[in-house]
Amino acid sequence: MHWLIAGLVYLGIALLLLAGARQGWISASAVAAWSGFVGLVVVAGYCALRSGWSERFTDPAMTMWQLSMGVIAVNWGYVICGPMRTSALFPLMVIFAFAAYSMRYRQIAWLTLFAVACLVGAVAIRQVFPHWLPVAEAVRPLQVDINNLLMILVVLPALALVAARLSELRSKLRDQRAALAKVLADVERMAVRDELTGLPNRRAMMDTLARSAIHARRGMLPFCVAMVDLEHFKQVNDTQGHAAGDAVLQRFAEVASRTLREGDVLGRWGGEEFLLVLPGATLASAKPVLSRMQSAIREALLPGLTITFSAGLAAYRDAEPVEALLARADDSLYLAKHAGRDRIESSLDRTPA
Ligand SMILES: Nc1nc2c(ncn2[C@@H]2O[C@H](COP(=O)(O)OP(=O)(O)OP(=O)(O)O)[C@@H](O)[C@H]2O)c(=O)[nH]1
Numbered sequence: 001m002h003w004l005i006a007g008l009v010y011l012g013i014a015l016l017l018l019a020g021a022r023q024g025w026i027s028a029s030a031v032a033a034w035s036g037f038v039g040l041v042v043v044a045g046y047c048a049l050r051s052g053w054s055e056r057f058t059d060p061a062m063t064m065w066q067l068s069m070g071v072i073a074v075n076w077g078y079v080i081c082g083p084m085r086t087s088a089l090f091p092l093m094v095i096f097a098f099a100a101y102s103m104r105y106r107q108i109a110w111l112t113l114f115a116v117a118c119l120v121g122a123v124a125i126r127q128v129f130p131h132w133l134p135v136a137e138a139v140r141p142l143q144v145d146i147n148n149l150l151m152i153l154v155v156l157p158a159l160a161l162v163a164a165r166l167s168e169l170r171s172k173l174r175d176q177r178a179a180l181a182k183v184l185a186d187v188e189r190m191a192v193r194d195e196l197t198g199l200p201n202r203r204a205m206m207d208t209l210a211r212s213a214i215h216a217r218r219g220m221l222p223f224c225v226a227m228v229d230l231e232h233f234k235q236v237n238d239t240q241g242h243a244a245g246d247a248v249l250q251r252f253a254e255v256a257s258r259t260l261r262e263g264d265v266l267g268r269w270g271g272e273e274f275l276l277v278l279p280g281a282t283l284a285s286a287k288p289v290l291s292r293m294q295s296a297i298r299e300a301l302l303p304g305l306t307i308t309f310s311a312g313l314a315a316y317r318d319a320e321p322v323e324a325l326l327a328r329a330d331d332s333l334y335l336a337k338h339a340g341r342d343r344i345e346s347s348l349d350r351t352p353a
Pocket of ligand 1: 196229230231232233234235237241242243244245246249270271272
């Protein structure tokens with residue numbers, strides 16, 4: 001888009017120069033040389049950008065290069081424009097508008113210095129080397145060149161300051177947007193993750209359950225859940241302190257997660273209770289998963305601490321609400337605890353009343 005705008009501006013200036021040439025103010029060959037130069041700049045820049053060649057630079061859009069070429073084109077125009085030279089400086093406004101859009105403060109300052117130096121050079125060429133000029137001007141009033149230079153010295157720094165301020169505002173806006181995106185990502189993560197263990201929280205587990213139930217109802221995949229409860233956890237808090245309790249919960253989450261297959265979801269249900277969702281599992285195939293988890297926890301929780309857990313398993317029954325499934329898993333957990341702890345019970349293990 002920027003290239004298109006730059007190309008159109010250059011085209012408009014070339015047409016004006018051609019009109020000047022028709023009036024006899026500018027030499028046609030000078031206009032051709034100028035147009036060849038800007039055409040080359042536009043095509044080279046476009047190709048560098050499109051081909052990905054410019055990706056090797058810190059600024060792949062090559063903004064500084066583009067705008068510096070623009071400044072050279074303007075001053076070249078100033079040299080060849082004869083009586084039209086004052087208006088040849090107007091495109092500097094477009095250049096600085098682009099600078100405000102895409103450059104940093106320091107770059108804008110450099111561009112301003114470069115533009116002033118180029119104009120000093122252009123005035124010097126006009127005054128010192130008149131025979132270089134494409135159309136011999138009968139009079140080359142130094143005063144007009146000096147006036148133009150002074151005007152540029154007044155206008156350009158002001159323009160540069162406004163451009164720099166705009167660029168600063170844009171970069172502030174960009175930073176604020178990035179900070180906002182990060183906060184949003186944090187909030188989204190916090191909404192579904194348990195802060196202490198990093199596991200999905202209760203709300204996320206309810207979503208997982210709802211999704212699993214929909215799949216099961218469509219006859220795609222049965223699933224089981226297990227309510228897992230760490231035993232005598234209050235004692236850990238009471239004897240070792242709350243921080244040690246936290247460490248146990250974190251370590252449990254880490255070790256237990258490692259024993260699961262891809263697709264199984266372990267979440268923190270609350271306190272020292274965890275919920276495990278096992279897609280595709282039956283009660284028979286779910287039990288070994290929990291036994292494996294029990295061994296891993298027994299062996300590798302924290303040095304000097306033996307933590308056990310009981311688990312209540314339940315399989316999803318067609319079309320039942322997930323709350324009923326959870327209630328059966330809870331019942332099974334209750335049974336496991338009352339049957340001596342460090343056990344896994346499932347709803348089928350119960351003798352019907
Ligand atoms: N450190 C820590 N403790 C927690 C956290 N959430 C809950 N607890 C503690 O977990 C303990 C749960 O106590 P109980 O419900 O009696 O469970 P228990 O001691 O494991 O008893 P049983 O389940 O019957 O074996 C309480 O002391 C809570 O304060 C937590 O995030 N961090």
